[in-house]
Amino acid sequence: MSDAQHQIHRHLPEHAQLEQLLHQAARHLRVSTPLHVPVNGLSIPVRVIELGSRSPRAPVIGFFGGVHGVERIGTQVLISWLHSLVQRVRLLFMPMINPGGIWHHRRSNLNGVDLMRNAPVDAMGPVPWLVSGHRISRRLPWYRGKLGAPMEPEAMA
Secondary structure: HHHHHHHHHHHOOOHHHHHHHHOOOOOOOEEEEEEEEEEEEEEEEEEEEEEOOOOOOOOOOOOOOOOOOOOOHHHHHHHHHHHHHHHHHHOOOOOOOOHHHOOOOOOOOOOOOOOOOOOOOOOOOOOOOOOOOOOOOOOOOOOOOOOOOOHHHHHHO
């Protein structure tokens, strides 16, 4: 490590953490450096890190930290979260669990079961009547399914 890198890492431990993460997760990330900021004779890179679509027309969600120099916590939170995203988190999307319900404009699946209430366990404490789920009739909203029946296939998926 050069003397300049050592100075940067000593004064900006977050920079060292970020550089290490960028190196470890290089296959998952796109990194650019639109700016170098001169600080005490050193050149500090400002990184942009991207995941996902490369299309310039794609919607973008931005996360920014380190705007105020006295507030390091934003930078630390973003580095920690980015670390989780690329090394500890697996994002999973199931955008259409209930195609039958969507097709027929129903809250329930085609068996009349509300998938958000179709669970093999009951609440431990008091719950609002009906709204929390019931086993009275599939003709009423929030029907959980028959007692003892297996979970609905969509809920199992």
